[in-house]
Amino acid sequence: MEKKTSITFLEYLDKIKNPDEAQYNYAEQIKEVKIVNNFISKFSGVVFVADFQTGTYPFMGEGIKDVLGHPLEAIQEGGMNFIAYYLQVPKLIDNKCMEEQFKLYSNLKDKPLADIRFKMNAPITDGERKTRYFSQHIKFILKSNDGHPLGFYGYCTKVPIAEEKKVTQHIEFLNKENNEWQVYSSLEFYLEVDENKLLSKREIEILKWISEGLSSEAIATKLYISVHTVRTHRKNMLKRTNSTNSADLIRYGIEHKLI
Template sequence: MLSNNKTSWSGYLQFLKEVAVRDEPVIINNFNDFIHACGYVHIFFGQVIPLFYILDYRTGRYIKISGNFAGYTAETFVNEGIAHTLEIYQRDHLKLFDKTIFPQRLSILAEISSAEHQNYIFSYNACVRAKDGSYQHYLQRSCFLSDQHGNPIFSMGIIANLNGEFKRNQVIQTVEKIDPTGLNPSTVIFRQSYQVGEVERSFSAREIEVLKYMSEGLSSKQIAHKMFLSEHTVVNHRRHMQDKSSLPNANALICYAVKSGLI
């Protein structure tokens, strides 16, 4: 039975540490067969995906990660574990996953036999800060292997970069039930969209003024002169706006501001 003591992702990880779930035997027979049953090639991936991982929730460590991600090496994730993921997670996306998305996943799993957990795929899009300081959006698809009490112990999934046009401040989560045989199509049992913050309202009057001058092609130094500010302050305003909007650069920020009517 899933514990009622955990209401968030971070709370769940702490719960596993406190109740010593790791002392209970979790038997994985023919793990390769398990991966194949979840559609390792034909169902789960569906196409060539650049990164595959297995995460042990009990230890917060990645057992396997198949490649580099967001400019960080696979070894960084393996050595630093989930602490590194938390560090680079865009703060609004992390808050949404921690307080809303993960608790919803636990509620869904609580209604499903633990033996069947591996046959449900959870998908959502999120954002991290890449090593070069830009923000990178990605799609994650994962399934869980749980203990006899229904507590998810292992998360196995794929991560793929999201390119092209999509709503950067909208997160969509879906849950699909798959047929382990691969003979029948998957069935979507849950779908919900979320807004990641009220970006337009979060911009200050000063930031919007900086944004207007940016759209006119002015440099940070020129904007500082016009606004009687230091260049450092202007640079900070620009950085804060990128943090709030999860946009990778000034051009994307200006484009977003024009489309949303901010300037």
């Protein structure tokens, strides 16, 4: 897998698309999604199978219009490029989501793709040019000889527009010891929000003290608040800025001239 990460989903799709390559038989995945099709449709959801090589959907449930706001025929004709065109995911966010996926591929080792799943919430423009949100849960379909997934399958459901408009991507591994899914990566991007205003005044104040090397206890004493409050602010800041530790958080503060 090439380690270049400054790439969007569409660029990635174009890179690996090869309609002339021997086609993979998606019969097993189609059979699997059909089993849950009737169940998920009762919850404003729809199942599908996607093929990276051709950029098409070998199977998609008829309830897709209720979820994405576009007729099944249009999606079948336009394929994955059609959906990507209407997705309201800024290029910068798309880059970061793809970067996490590249990290995953490079660290797979002996973990099979069947033990990995992706969850994503995103906005899309429907046929009436209105914004709606959907949640997508997918698994990749094995790997080709060059290390690229051949496609993916799963389901998507319609979700209400929340007060905080955002794009999320969560990657999870199946822990076979306890048969539970564990988070590998979690990203959240707030739309229509100025990056420089993502943190509150109190959080920026705490961030400045973090950059000075102060502990949560020391910051609590400085600001006359509880240690629990400081730790809660830390946790919220890490989540909103997609930072994994204090060093990432400080880097974010410097990049956005907050400290």
